[in-house]
């Protein structure tokens with residue numbers, strides 16, 4: 001008896017017992033959930049497993065980067081959604097980084113008006129829910145004039161309620177691609193690349209929202225570089241732009257990259273808001289699949305797995321980059 | 331005497347309400363070595379930072395090699411090409427190697443070919459006696475080594491004038507000597523120098539002219555012998571008494 005009491009007195013032993021109890025509890029709850037779900041699915045006559053992926057999807061998807069018809073499988077439909085998610089995330093990350101960096105730099109510029117305007121932008125955008133902003137963007141895009149009265153801000157760029165049409169590259173000739181300029185034909189455009197109104201609204205929303213956060217991160221990063229660095233660069237005759245580009249930003253990066261990573265993850269994780277304005281991203285497509293097959297558990301697990309992979313991949317990439325920009329010291 | 335390479339005439343500067351430089355006048359001839367000393371906050375750094383326009387003066391005239399400093403960006407660039415500066419805190423670029431620190435300005439500002447900039451840089455590293463550190467990053471060097479790299483970096487654009495703002499104040503005592511040696515070498519080669527420093531041994535050995543500042547004014551300008559033996563001004567005497575001690 002004394003031996004057992006002594007054992008109980010040991011902190012290590014007590015810790016082990018508590019951990020065993022917690023693990024046991026988790027397994028019990030998990031097992032109960034699985035059993036319960038399986039019984040329910042069986043009662044409603046819903047099949048389990050990933051067999052549905054090979055069946056015909058039977059629904060159309062409004063935009064796709066690869067050929068797709070309703071006769072294709074669920075697997076292909078989900079792939080279309082995944083590619084759309086990757087496209088919007090990648091473009092969102094690139095544009096948000098460019099705009100965010102520019103705004104962050106301008107907030108610190110000597111130009112009072114510029115700095116103020118950028119400050120207002122950051123505060124306004126950061127404090128309004130993204131979903132609301134998406135509705136605003138979608139509203140703006142859909143109230144644009146029709147194709148015949150399209151806005152033509154740059155040569156070859158048309159903005160109308162058909163979306164944004166930009167020049168594309170035509171590779172069909174083999175060898176060097178030729179520039180494929182869009183032109184009006186009847187009530188729509190031919191040639192070039194067309195971004196749907198939904199895509200344009202989602203991209204604008206994600207970009208403008210994320211850029212505001214990135215601007216703050218860039219600003220903090222620049223402020224973290226000691227003033228002496230700027231003075232040394234200026235004393236050597238580097239211009240303001242060169243000082244920023246060659247001396248300040250490279251050092252600011254080590255402060256910028258870690259929080260930037262989480263913003264990049266946020267772009268990806270915010271992209272499912274696409275569903276609110278009807279852009280067929282992975283989540284929207286899987287939602288349709290769930291409605292038709294009832295196989296929510298498998299679909300959600302699949303989508304979660306995919307997002308986990310994207311996030312982990314992105315994190316790994318950014319960690320590698322962060323190591324590269326780290327300063328060497330003793 | 332030839333025209334001075336640095337002319338400072340009736341310069342006044344304010345930080346808001348605070349009058350930092352009061353009617354400052356100083357002329358430095360080509361090849362002259364000027365050592366500036368004075369109590370903390372007397373405006374020594376501010377004065378030499380006005381010479382390459384890291385600070386702007388509000389009235390009076392500052393000209394380097396005949397180029398007057400003002401709002402003209404081209405003039406400021408031209409002056410910065412002629413003036414090298416060494417800071418108390420080294421301010422080496424930590425993300426670049428020693429060699430890259432030295433070649434950055436020649437390549438990006440003066441448009442020198444990278445190969446040529448590198449051979450000039452290596453020659454300068456030989457001169458400050460650390461050629462073997464060329465591939466290291468500043469964070470891997472001792473303070474004394476970093477300051478010698480900083481001197482080499484300032485020399486890369488072949489400046490006509492070198493400004494030093496307390497170059498040894500941030501160093502451990504055992505490293506002060508190696509930096510002062512490099513500076514003495516530079517002086518011996520005929521470089522025009524303005525040094526803010528309280529290293530009085532160095533001042534005695536190297537300076538042609540001693541300048542004493544107090545409360546934003548230049549209070550005394552004299553050759554070292556006279557400056558140390560019989561300072562004319564009461565404040566100079568008190569300051570020297572404190573700094574040389576005993």
Ligand SMILES: Nc1ncnc2c1ncn2[C@@H]1O[C@H](COP(=O)(O)OP(=O)(O)OP(=O)(O)O)[C@@H](O)[C@H]1O
Pocket residue numbers: 345348350368369370371372373374375376377
């Ligand atoms: N950016 C600034 N804004 C306001 N006041 C300043 C600024 N820089 C310096 N000063 C003030 O100007 C005065 C002169 O500063 P300066 O750095 O030229 O002195 P110093 O003689 O170099 O002193 P030290 O020996 O401590 O380096 C000080 O009182 C300082 O507080």
Ligand SMILES: [Mg+2]
Pocket residue numbers: 374375376495496
């Ligand atoms: Mg000072």
